[in-house]
Amino acid sequence: MPELPDVEHHRRLVAERAAGRRVLGVRVGDPALLEGTTPAGLGRSLTGRTLAAPRRHGKWLLLVTADGADGPTLVVHFRMSGELVVDEDGAAPGDAAVTLLLEGAALAYRTRRRLGGISYLRAGVDPATVTGPLGPDALGLDRSTLAARLEGRRGGLKSALLNQRVVAGLGNELVDEILWRARTAPDQAVGDLTHAQLRAVHREMGVVLRQSVRAGRVPSGPTWLNGQRSQPHPRCPHCDALLERSRVAGRTTVWCPHEQSGRA
DNA sequence: TCGCTTGTTGATGG
DNA sequence: GCCATCAACAAGCG
Numbered sequence: 104m105p106e107l108p109d110v111e112h113h114r115r116l117v118a119e120r121a122a123g124r125r126v127l128g129v130r131v132g133d134p135a136l137l138e139g140t141t142p143a144g145l146g147r148s149l150t151g152r153t154l155a156a157p158r159r160h161g162k163w164l165l166l167v168t169a170d171g172a173d174g175p176t177l178v179v180h181f182r183m184s185g186e187l188v189v190d191e192d193g194a195a196p197g198d199a200a201v202t203l204l205l206e207g208a209a210l211a212y213r214t215r216r217r218l219g220g221i222s223y224l225r226a227g228v229d230p231a232t233v234t235g236p237l238g239p240d241a242l243g244l245d246r247s248t249l250a251a252r253l254e255g256r257r258g259g260l261k262s263a264l265l266n267q268r269v270v271a272g273l274g275n276e277l278v279d280e281i282l283w284r285a286r287t288a289p290d291q292a293v294g295d296l297t298h299a300q301l302r303a304v305h306r307e308m309g310v311v312l313r314q315s316v317r318a319g320r321v322p323s324g325p326t327w328l329n330g331q332r333s334q335p336h337p338r339c340p341h342c343d344a345l346l347e348r349s350r351v352a353g354r355t356t357v358w359c360p361h362e363q364s365g366r367a
Numbered sequence: 368t369c370g371c372t373t374g375t376t377g378a379t380g381g
Numbered sequence: 382g383c384c385a386t387c388a389a390c391a392a393g394c395g
Contacts, residue, residue: 105374162374183373183391216391218374235376258384267375274374353386355372 105181107241107272108315110162113187117157117166117210120189124205125153126168133200136212136220138233145201145223148175154205161241161271163234166203166210174226177201178233179212182219187212241272242312246305253293253301260296260304261289262352273308275354276321276329281307283328283339288363289351332357 105113126149131142140148155169164187166177179185188196188211195202195209201221203210212221222233231237238252252269253260263269264278273281282289285303287296296304315321323330328346331337337346337357344361 180374182375184393214391216373216393218391256383262384265374275372354374 105162105183105185106274106277106315106321107159107162107312108277108318109320110159110164110181110272111242111316112319113181114157114159114164116187116189117154117164120191121203121205121208121210122154122156124208126150126203126205128204130195130202130204131200132198132202133217136200136214136217137223138220139223148223148225149203154203154210159240160230160234161237161267162274163230163237163271165230172226176224176226176228176230178222178224178230180219180234182214182216184216185212185214185219236268237271238267238269239271241270241277241308242316244270244305244308246302249305249308250301253296256293258293259289259352260287260291260293261354261356263293265352265354272312275356276332277311277315279332279357280311280321280328283357283359283363284311286362286364289356289358328357328359 128150129146131137131145134142137145149168152168152174153170155167158165158167162180164179166179168174189208191208196211196213199211199213201212224230224233239248253263256263261278261282264273281304284307287300287304321329326340331340331346339346339359339362342361344359346357347360348355348357350356
């Protein structure tokens with residue numbers, strides 16, 4: 104399930120192996136996943152341009168073309184199952200929804216479950232027209248900004264952190280991991296957060312994101328809550344208590360009733 | 368066959 | 382406007 108770390112992994116992949124190459128053509132295998140243009144229009148717009156350094160905001164990836172100034176941009180969302188593949192052997196995957204044929208490589212977007220997709224943005228158009236309003240990126244977020252984003256909100260903490268308008272990039276697994284490490288209940292009211300809790304949430308957000316980005320995904324080792332969530336009887340890696348599974352903010356939520364005070 | 372899962376949008380109601 | 386809840390979407394999985 105692509106969350107921020109998976110998208111960041113794809114950003115680095117494109118930066119290292121596809122950026123700087125010229126677009127020779129495009130191939131659209133699934134036109135339904137292409138928004139904002141037609142397959143032919145995409146080819147006309149991109150052919151001859153150079154792929155610039157990709158950018159990421161939350162779970163969105165921007166594939167910017169450039170020749171001096173920013174040119175047309177592809178806005179990519181992975182949703183549940185999307186991935187980018189760079190092939191430098193000249194053999195692009197045949198089952199890709201959209202493939203950019205580059206000088207010396209092919210950059211292919213695949214998605215098994217056909218959610219997500221690629222939106223075409225003309226040069227100079229704000230990506231927010233596609234992504235909607237997004238909060239600041241969760242990676243590298245400083246504490247005062249987090250506090251400001253939560254200020255005045257009613258409702259639960261997990262719900263707020265999942266809201267991409269509040270903070271961009273966190274998904275279900277990351278939020279459960281962060282709250283467990285910060286020893287804060289998922290349904291903790293945002294308005295009642297103590298300074299100590301906010302500090303802990305911010306600190307653990309940084310720890311979890313840095314380690315996840317390094318791994319290219321949310322790790323699932325024995326010291327991670329994420330490693331327990333699919334077990335039939337998951338136990339807390341800290342205290343060995345049986346973990347609770349319930350629904351918070353409409354999402355399956357795994358948490359430790361012993362360490363995370365409050366209820367979910 | 369049914370139900371659950373994911374992220375996001377959009378409808379509905381408080 | 383803010384927030385919760387629910388349905389919808391796709392498709393794999395049990």
